[in-house]
Amino acid sequence: MFPKSFAVSRKISNFIKQASGLRRLASSLATITGSPCPPRFDVAVIADLIEKQHWSKLGFHVKDINPNELFRQLISSELNPDLCLRYYTWLVKNRDISVSLELTFKLLHSLANAKRYSKIRSFLDGFVRNGSDHQVHSIFHAISMCDNVCVNSIIADMLVLAYANNSRFELGFEAFKRSGYYGYKLSAMSCKPLMVALLKQNRSADVEYLYKEMIRRKIQPNVFTFNVVINALCKTGKMNKARDVMEDMKVYGYSPNVVSYNTLIDGYCKLGGNGKMYKADAVLKEMVENEVSPNLTTFNILIDGFWKDDNLPGSLKVFKEMLDQDVIPNVITYNSLINGLCNGGKINEAIGMRDKMVSAGVQPNLITYHSLINGFCKNGMMKEALDMFDSVKGQGTRPTTRMYNMLIDAYCKLGKIDDGFALKEEMEREGIVPDVGTYNCLIAGLCRNGNIEAAKKLFDQLTNKGLPDLVTFHILMEGYCSRGESRKAAMLLKEMSKMGLKPRHLTYNIMMKGYCKEGNLKAATNMRTQMEKERRLRMNVASYNVLLQGYSQKGKLEDANMLLNEMLEKGLVPNRITYEIVKEEMVDKGFVPDIEGHLFNVSTKS
DNA sequence: GTAGGGTTAG
Structure with missing residues (x-):
C-alpha cells in the first residue's frame, strides 16, 4: 500500500535535499563572490499579504529574507507599485529599516510609470520633510538609473517642489542646478516657489540666475515669475535690467500687470539719487497709457516715495489724488503719511492724521504707534511719547523691545540716564527681554555723559551674557x-x-x-x-577724512596734500566733510592743495 | 501666488 507513496515522498525528500544543497551551494558561492542569491518566495503570496495588510503574517513569512532584497524583487516583479509603496512604508515605519536610495527611486520610477503622480508628490514631501540627509547629487544619481528622461524629469521636478515647500531652499536650488546638468526639464510651477524663496532671502543674483536658466532651458515663465524677477532686480537697483525683463514679458505674450508696474515704481522710489521720483512718475504715466489702473498699492508706494525724497507736499498731493479717485486709504497709507509728517517735524499734523484715520474707521496698529512715539522722541516731546506708550499698554497691546529702546534712547539723549535705566527695569519686570540695542542705548548715553566707568560695567554685564x-x-x-x-x-x-x-x-x-x-x-x-x-x-572716503584731519591739524600739510591726491587717484569722490577739512585746515591757512578746484566743484554740487 | 508702511545704539 505504501511503496508508491513512499517512493513519492522519497522523491520529494531527495528533491528537497538537492534543493537545499543547491541553496547552500549558492549561498556559500554568494559569500565568496559577494553576489546575493535570490531568495525563493512567492510574490503572489506576499502581494496578497500586503494588500490585506496582514503585517504580522507578512513579518513571519519574510523573517528569513533580507528586506531590501525582497523589496528589490517585488519592484522587479512588476508587482503593482501601490503595493510596493505600501511595503516600503511598512519597512521604514514599523521595522525601522532604511531602504537604499537606488531602490527608493526605483519605486518612484515604477510609480511614475503607473502615473501615480500624487503618490510621488506626497512621498517626496515626506522624504524631504523627515530631514533626509541624502546628498542632492546622490539622489540625482539614483534618479538617473532609469533611462526614461521624461519620467526622470517628472521626479526631479517634484523633488524641487518638495524642497521648496519644506523650506529646504538651498537643496532645492541645488536640485534645480543638477536638473540642468542631467537635462531634466522642470516646470514653471516648481521653479516659482524656489524663486520666491530666494527673493525673500534677498538673493537677487540667484533669482536672476534662475530666470536666465529657465529661459535657456525653455521653461516658460508666467506673469508671476516675471514679476518676481522684476522685483529682485528692482531691489538691487538694476532698474534697466528690470525694464528689459518687462520687455521679455511682452515677447512671451504677457502684458505687464498692476503688480509689474507697482514693482517698477517702487524700485525707482527706493533708488538713490536725483530725479528718482520723476522716473517713478514716468512709469505711472506709462501704466495709465497701457490701460492698467493704479490701485491702492500704487498710491501707497508713491506717498512713501515722495516724503522720503524730502517732498512731503508731494505725498499729500498723491493722498488727495487717491481720495478724488475714490481709492480707500488703508492702514499702510496712513502710517506712511504719519511717518512722513513726523519725519518733517510736523507732529501736530501727524496726530491730526491719526485722528483722521480713526474717524475713517481705520484702526491704528503697532507701526502707527512706533512712528508716533519715535516722532515725539525725536522732537523732545517726552511727555507725549510716554502718554502714547501708556495708551498702547492700556489697550492691552504688549509694547515691543524696540518701543522701549526708542524711549530709553530718548531719555539718554536728554541726559536722563536714570530714567532710561528705570525703563529697562520696567521692561524686565514685564518680562520683555532687553536686547543688545537696549544696552547700546544706555552705554552710549553713559559715554556721552562722560561716565565711561559705568559704561564699561554695563558692557561687562553684556559680555557675561555673550551679547555685545x-x-x-x-x-x-x-x-x-x-x-x-x-x-x-x-x-x-x-x-x-x-x-x-x-x-x-x-x-x-x-x-x-x-x-x-x-x-x-x-x-x-x-x-x-x-x-x-x-x-x-581699502581706505574709504571716511578713512581718508580722518587721516586728513589728523595730518592737517598737526600742520603736516604736505602729507595731507598727498593723501588728497592719493584718494583721488583711487577714484574716490571727496565729500562735503573733505571739503570742510581742506578749507578750514589748509586753504584758510594759506596752503593750496593740488586738487582744490576739484573739491570746489564737489562742494557746490552736493 | 507676485507689489506697499515703522523701530534704538556707532
Missing part, C-alpha cells in the same frame, strides 16, 4: 578715544576679534580718529596698515 555686538564695541571704543584713552580702545579691538566680531571700516576709522586726536599720527598710520593688510579693507 559690533555697535557696542564701537560705542565704547569711541568713548575711550574721546577721552584720549586710545590704548584702551585698542584693547577692545583685540577683544572683539577674539569674540569673532570682524572689525569694519568704521572700527578702524574710530581708532584712527582716536590716535589722531592724541596727535599720534604714527599709531593712526599703523592702524591704516592693519586695516589694509590684515583685513583687506
Whole structure:
C-alpha cells in the first residue's frame, strides 16, 4: 500500500535535499563572490499579504529574507507599485529599516510609470520633510538609473517642489542646478516657489540666475515669475535690467500687470539719487497709457516715495489724488503719511492724521504707534511719547523691545540716564527681554555723559551674557578715544576679534580718529596698515577724512596734500566733510592743495 | 501666488 507513496515522498525528500544543497551551494558561492542569491518566495503570496495588510503574517513569512532584497524583487516583479509603496512604508515605519536610495527611486520610477503622480508628490514631501540627509547629487544619481528622461524629469521636478515647500531652499536650488546638468526639464510651477524663496532671502543674483536658466532651458515663465524677477532686480537697483525683463514679458505674450508696474515704481522710489521720483512718475504715466489702473498699492508706494525724497507736499498731493479717485486709504497709507509728517517735524499734523484715520474707521496698529512715539522722541516731546506708550499698554497691546529702546534712547539723549535705566527695569519686570540695542542705548548715553566707568560695567554685564555686538564695541571704543584713552580702545579691538566680531571700516576709522586726536599720527598710520593688510579693507572716503584731519591739524600739510591726491587717484569722490577739512585746515591757512578746484566743484554740487 | 508702511545704539 505504501511503496508508491513512499517512493513519492522519497522523491520529494531527495528533491528537497538537492534543493537545499543547491541553496547552500549558492549561498556559500554568494559569500565568496559577494553576489546575493535570490531568495525563493512567492510574490503572489506576499502581494496578497500586503494588500490585506496582514503585517504580522507578512513579518513571519519574510523573517528569513533580507528586506531590501525582497523589496528589490517585488519592484522587479512588476508587482503593482501601490503595493510596493505600501511595503516600503511598512519597512521604514514599523521595522525601522532604511531602504537604499537606488531602490527608493526605483519605486518612484515604477510609480511614475503607473502615473501615480500624487503618490510621488506626497512621498517626496515626506522624504524631504523627515530631514533626509541624502546628498542632492546622490539622489540625482539614483534618479538617473532609469533611462526614461521624461519620467526622470517628472521626479526631479517634484523633488524641487518638495524642497521648496519644506523650506529646504538651498537643496532645492541645488536640485534645480543638477536638473540642468542631467537635462531634466522642470516646470514653471516648481521653479516659482524656489524663486520666491530666494527673493525673500534677498538673493537677487540667484533669482536672476534662475530666470536666465529657465529661459535657456525653455521653461516658460508666467506673469508671476516675471514679476518676481522684476522685483529682485528692482531691489538691487538694476532698474534697466528690470525694464528689459518687462520687455521679455511682452515677447512671451504677457502684458505687464498692476503688480509689474507697482514693482517698477517702487524700485525707482527706493533708488538713490536725483530725479528718482520723476522716473517713478514716468512709469505711472506709462501704466495709465497701457490701460492698467493704479490701485491702492500704487498710491501707497508713491506717498512713501515722495516724503522720503524730502517732498512731503508731494505725498499729500498723491493722498488727495487717491481720495478724488475714490481709492480707500488703508492702514499702510496712513502710517506712511504719519511717518512722513513726523519725519518733517510736523507732529501736530501727524496726530491730526491719526485722528483722521480713526474717524475713517481705520484702526491704528503697532507701526502707527512706533512712528508716533519715535516722532515725539525725536522732537523732545517726552511727555507725549510716554502718554502714547501708556495708551498702547492700556489697550492691552504688549509694547515691543524696540518701543522701549526708542524711549530709553530718548531719555539718554536728554541726559536722563536714570530714567532710561528705570525703563529697562520696567521692561524686565514685564518680562520683555532687553536686547543688545537696549544696552547700546544706555552705554552710549553713559559715554556721552562722560561716565565711561559705568559704561564699561554695563558692557561687562553684556559680555557675561555673550551679547555685545559690533555697535557696542564701537560705542565704547569711541568713548575711550574721546577721552584720549586710545590704548584702551585698542584693547577692545583685540577683544572683539577674539569674540569673532570682524572689525569694519568704521572700527578702524574710530581708532584712527582716536590716535589722531592724541596727535599720534604714527599709531593712526599703523592702524591704516592693519586695516589694509590684515583685513583687506581699502581706505574709504571716511578713512581718508580722518587721516586728513589728523595730518592737517598737526600742520603736516604736505602729507595731507598727498593723501588728497592719493584718494583721488583711487577714484574716490571727496565729500562735503573733505571739503570742510581742506578749507578750514589748509586753504584758510594759506596752503593750496593740488586738487582744490576739484573739491570746489564737489562742494557746490552736493 | 507676485507689489506697499515703522523701530534704538556707532
